[in-house]
Amino acid sequence: MGINGRFPRKDMKLVEAVKGLVQTFWHDNTRPSSNTKDVLKHCRGSHHTEPHVKHYLDMTQTQLFEMFKVTHVELRLGQRSFLKCKPWYVRINTIQNTCCCRYHIEFDLYYHTFAHIRRFLHPNHVQECSSTVPPMSSKDFIHSIMCLRKDGKTHYLKQCVDGSCNNCGGLSLWSDCIHESEDQAFGNAIVEKQNYQYETYQLNDGKERRKIKLVTSQVNC
Numbered sequence: 001m002g003i004n005g006r007f008p009r010k011d012m013k014l015v016e017a018v019k020g021l022v023q024t025f026w027h028d029n030t031r032p033s034s035n036t037k038d039v040l041k042h043c044r045g046s047h048h049t050e051p052h053v054k055h056y057l058d059m060t061q062t063q064l065f066e067m068f069k070v071t072h073v074e075l076r077l078g079q080r081s082f083l084k085c086k087p088w089y090v091r092i093n094t095i096q097n098t099c100c101c102r103y104h105i106e107f108d109l110y111y112h113t114f115a116h117i118r119r120f121l122h123p124n125h126v127q128e129c130s131s132t133v134p135p136m137s138s139k140d141f142i143h144s145i146m147c148l149r150k151d152g153k154t155h156y157l158k159q160c161v162d163g164s165c166n167n168c169g170g171l172s173l174w175s176d177c178i179h180e181s182e183d184q185a186f187g188n189a190i191v192e193k194q195n196y197q198y199e200t201y202q203l204n205d206g207k208e209r210r211k212i213k214l215v216t217s218q219v220n221c
Contacts, residue, residue, distance in 0.1 A: 018075065022085035025068055029136050030055035030090050042088045056093040058137055061086075067136070070119050102212070106195055111138035113193040113219075145174045190218050 038054040115134040135141045146160045159165040198210045
């Protein structure tokens with residue numbers, strides 16, 4: 001014990017219940033590989049564990065930690081301890097196969113703002129509610145509100161996209177439950193949202209040109 005009466009950081013250990021909660025959060029917020037051959041084996045000394053499907057993290061570890069703090073506001077856990085609980089089968093995704101057009105990027109930005117608001121207004125301590133937090137990516141969100149694509153198909157059915165499907169039309173597959181409390185209610189918080197806007201500027205000859213710029217603004221939630 002140090003002179004200030006505290007144990008050194010290296011001697012501090014997480015309670016097993018908290019460690020299990022963090023590991024479950026890592027598991028639930030990472031994406032299993034769609035490749036059936038992406039199976040990892042973990043060996044530690046003479047102990048062998050069962051093979052496990054590789055999971056990919058499609059965001060930075062800091063972003064995932066910020067999500068954890070919002071979801072579990074009752075815990076005071078540092079980022080270093082959070083990272084130490086990362087399951088051995090989780091890998092950082094370094095390959096992003098996605099469209100980079102303005103419309104898809106803006107949709108992703110809007111979705112992250114929506115997901116933040118949804119997690120804020122629907123705390124995880126509501127035991128009687130079966131609603132889950134929004135998926136961590138806009139891709140998974142779209143997948144959750146539309147019918148499953150047929151084997152070998154890369155696009156959703158037209159009736160699912162235009163909302164005329166009898167099964168998923170009108171966002172019928174989307175859970176819209178939001179519990180509010182005194183501290184967590186509409187209008188009690190300000191969040192940042194981002195979108196692209198055109199900005200006009202003048203050239204040396206007096207002519208005007210436009211350029212697109214990512215703008216951050218604040219909205220009430």
